[in-house]
Amino acid sequence: MTSGQIVNWTFFVGYSIAMVGIGYLGMRRTKTAEDFSIASKTFGNSIQMPLFIASFLSAASLIGFSGVAYNSGWSFLILYPAGFSVGWLMIQLMGAKFRTVPSWQTTSAMFADRFYSRFMRGWMATFYSIWMFLYVVIGLMGVSVIISSFLGVENKAAFLIVGVVFLAYTSMGGMFAVAWTNVVQFALLAAGIVIAAVFGIYKAGGLGELFNKLGAISSEDAPAGALTDLTMNGAYSWTYISGTAIGLACSIVIGTYYHRMFFAAKDERTARSFIGLSAPILLVLYLGIALIGWSARAVLPDEVGQQGAFAGLVGTMPVVLGAFVLIAVAAAVMSSMDNQLLAAGAMVSEDIFHKLMKPEASDHTVGRVARWATLILGLGAIGVALLDLALIIEFYNFFTIVSATTAFVPLVMGLYWKRTTREAGIAGSLFGFAGGLLWYFFGPESIPATIAIMPVQAIVMYLVSRATHNPPKAVIEAFFPQTPPARAAS
Amino acid sequence: MGPGLPEITALVVIALICLIAFADAVRNLIKYDDELQAPIPVAEATELSPEVVK
Numbered sequence: 001m002t003s004g005q006i007v008n009w010t011f012f013v014g015y016s017i018a019m020v021g022i023g024y025l026g027m028r029r030t031k032t033a034e035d036f037s038i039a040s041k042t043f044g045n046s047i048q049m050p051l052f053i054a055s056f057l058s059a060a061s062l063i064g065f066s067g068v069a070y071n072s073g074w075s076f077l078i079l080y081p082a083g084f085s086v087g088w089l090m091i092q093l094m095g096a097k098f099r100t101v102p103s104w105q106t107t108s109a110m111f112a113d114r115f116y117s118r119f120m121r122g123w124m125a126t127f128y129s130i131w132m133f134l135y136v137v138i139g140l141m142g143v144s145v146i147i148s149s150f151l152g153v154e155n156k157a158a159f160l161i162v163g164v165v166f167l168a169y170t171s172m173g174g175m176f177a178v179a180w181t182n183v184v185q186f187a188l189l190a191a192g193i194v195i196a197a198v199f200g201i202y203k204a205g206g207l208g209e210l211f212n213k214l215g216a217i218s219s220e221d222a223p224a225g226a227l228t229d230l231t232m233n234g235a236y237s238w239t240y241i242s243g244t245a246i247g248l249a250c251s252i253v254i255g256t257y258y259h260r261m262f263f264a265a266k267d268e269r270t271a272r273s274f275i276g277l278s279a280p281i282l283l284v285l286y287l288g289i290a291l292i293g294w295s296a297r298a299v300l301p302d303e304v305g306q307q308g309a310f311a312g313l314v315g316t317m318p319v320v321l322g323a324f325v326l327i328a329v330a331a332a333v334m335s336s337m338d339n340q341l342l343a344a345g346a347m348v349s350e351d352i353f354h355k356l357m358k359p360e361a362s363d364h365t366v367g368r369v370a371r372w373a374t375l376i377l378g379l380g381a382i383g384v385a386l387l388d389l390a391l392i393i394e395f396y397n398f399f400t401i402v403s404a405t406t407a408f409v410p411l412v413m414g415l416y417w418k419r420t421t422r423e424a425g426i427a428g429s430l431f432g433f434a435g436g437l438l439w440y441f442f443g444p445e446s447i448p449a450t451i452a453i454m455p456v457q458a459i460v461m462y463l464v465s466r467a468t469h470n471p472p473k474a475v476i477e478a479f480f481p482q483t484p485p486a487r488a489a490s
Numbered sequence: 491m492g493p494g495l496p497e498i499t500a501l502v503v504i505a506l507i508c509l510i511a512f513a514d515a516v517r518n519l520i521k522y523d524d525e526l527q528a529p530i531p532v533a534e535a536t537e538l539s540p541e542v543v544k
Contacts, residue, residue: 074497077504085507092511095518211492228493230500269522276515279508 004319005152011323012151015188015330016165022180026173033354033367036174037105037346038264043179048274050186051179051339052261053282057189058336059143061289062329063310069293070309073214073227075236076293081286083245087252088279094253095272097415098262100479105263106343107256108351111407114414115425116475118356123429124407125351128256131403132344133377134396136337140385141392143333146311150326156386163382166334170341171375175264178338185331190285192328196310197288199317200295210291213298227297243448247404250450254407257339260346341381345374402436405453413461418480420461423468428461 001009034040043051069076098104101113107128112121140159148158169177204210211228218224226233231241252258258275265271296309304312314325349370354361361369384392410428413420432453439449470476 074493074500077497078500082500082504082507085504085511089507089511089514092514208492215492228497230496267522269519272518272522273515276511276513276518279511279515280505283505283508 001152004322005150007319008150008152008323008326011327012161012330015327016161018184019165019181019334020168020172022184023169023172023177026169026175026177026180029176030174030367033349033363033370034105035176036367036370037342037350038260039175039179041102041264042266043261043264044266044270045274045277047179047183048261048265048270049278049281050183052258052274052278053285054182054186054189054331054335055257055261055339056278056282056336057193057285057332059139059146059329059333061286062189062193062332063142063146065286066289066293066296066310066313067306069290070297071221071293071306072232072236073222073229073294073297075230075232075241076290078230078241079236079244080248081283081290083248084252084286085279085283086245087249088275088282090249090253091255091258092272092275092279094415095262095275096268098259099265099268099271100415105260105350106347107254107259108347109355110259111410111414111425112351112355114420114475114479115410115422116472117422117426120422120425120429121351122356123426125347125356127403127406127433129344129347129352129377131399132256132340133381134392134399135340136344136378136381137384137392138396139333139337139340140381141388143329144385146314146329147326149311150322155388159382159385162330162333163378163385166338167341167375167378167382170338171345171371171378174371174374175260175342178342179264181338182335185335188324188331189328189335190281192325192331193285193288193292195321196314196317196325196328197291197295199321200292200299200313203299203313203316204295210295210298214294217297219302227294237446239451240446240448243451247401247448247450250404250408250454251400254403254411256347257336257343260339260343341374341378344377345370348373348377398437398440401440401449402433404450405432405436405439405457407432408450409454409457409461413458415479417465418476419465419470421465421468421471424461424464427464428457431460432457 030036032040065076065080068080072079098110101110104110104113106125108121108125111124112118140163143162144155144158147162148155151158151161153161169181201207201210204213215225215228217227223233226235231238261274262271265274292313293309296304296313300309300312314322317325349366353369353373354366358365406429409432410425413428414425435453435457436449439452443449443452
């Protein structure tokens with residue numbers, strides 16, 4: 001083991017002990033099923049903002065997106081941050097809608113109540129649980145490469161080390177542990193991004209020099225000037241760019257681990273402000289990620305490639321700084337996976353077990369099922385990640401596409417058009433899923449499924465709503481109150 | 491060879507979208523603060539009936 005790896009291990013062990021310790025504190029605070037799932041609605045902005053930012057920035061953001069910036073230059077900005085910013089704005093404006101029913105703990109409960117349908121509860125809980133499970137598997141697979149090289153262990157050992165740490169604190173302390181660890185993880189990953197970006201600029205000889213070098217790069221995939229051009233000199237069509245941005249924006253609006261934050265907020269004031277307050281911070285961090293990728297392209301040899309951009313740049317840093325950035329990567333991956341795993345565990349326990357299978361179950365039983373479901377799903381994710389199947393990546397890509405086509409239009413129409421009926425919700429989500437499936441296998445890659453499927457899906461839902469009976473009065477009164485909710489509550 | 495006007499414009503537009511989200515958040519913070527600090531009617535504050543207060 002090299003001296004650098006000893007420093008990395010020291011940082012990593014210290015970080016892991018701190019996270020598991022916070023998980024233990026979370027366990028002591030957790031008494032009920034609602035505590036475990038959404039911390040019984042106790043979080044203000046000081047928790048909600050770091051929770052949202054740390055959950056949003058995953059290993060894919062740090063390693064994957066810096067690689068995209070390395071490969072795509074300035075077009076990275078309109079491929080990713082543009083779509084994200086639209087998504088943040090949309091979900092910020094929708095904040096009040098996610099607080100319609102105070103007892104909501106899961107996204108599937110929201111669908112079940114709005115479409116007054118047990119089918120929607122079961123379908124959405126199953127769909128979202130599988131999606132979140134795949135997210136965790138992919139998160140583990142994605143981060144293992146960099147963690148294994150920095151700690152000097154095999155890939156599979158890296159899965160186990162990262163998996164055991166995040167699973168321990170998540171299954172022990174539920175939402176309290178996830179939120180408290182996310183506050184620490186936010187500080188670590190934000191500092192890591194800033195350090196790596198500043199180091200990259202320094203290595204390139206300053207910001208102006210960095211852009212000059214980037215513009216002068218001429219390679220097989222990028223002729224001179226392409227990396228400082230928005231479309232890479234036309235390599236990306238505007239259909240592709242806008243479709244990607246729309247898909248990303250929609251995926252934020254339907255993100256069940258973001259909905260949970262609205263459910264966990266202590267009041268309307270918090271629920272309607274934490275996303276917007278976080279947006280500028282997130283944008284700055286994404287610019288940092290772009291700078292990491294751009295500077296890696298400008299200063300590292302071509303052989304490094306997109307996949308090795310982040311690790312390559314970090315590898316040139318002084319040992320202690322590199323170790324700190326490694327901890328930022330660990331923080332980024334764990335802060336996303338813990339929330340995703342908890343979301344899946346909450347849907348299995350609350351929607352599938354409690355609401356559909358055992359309505360008479362006590363709160364204590366539901367809480368135990370939530371903890372066990374989280375643990376078993378997490379162990380399953382580690383097991384599947386260890387198999388390292390290419391098929392899993394295919395499944396993940398598939399779910400990423402069909403998630404937006406399945407849930408976005410039903411969610412938005414359900415929350416904003418009172419005439420949307422149960423039948424329309426069911427037909428719309430099944431149509432979107434089937435359409436996404438067909439597009440994934442047979443559609444042209446140049447046209448994203450979101451652009452092709454969602455307009456037709458909206459028309460289908462409109463026609464089915466018109467052809468079926470109005471939603472029950474109680475549903476309309478709950479979701480479309482005559483007076484603003486804040487006034488009605490006072 | 492650095493970024494030109496379209497690239498800078500794209501960055502400004504993205505920043506503006508984030509600022510709109512930020513402004514909406516701040517507007518909500520102020521709105522809910524105002525509601526919390528709104529003066530309580532005298533009758534309610536003293537727990538006396540309106541007739542008694544008059």
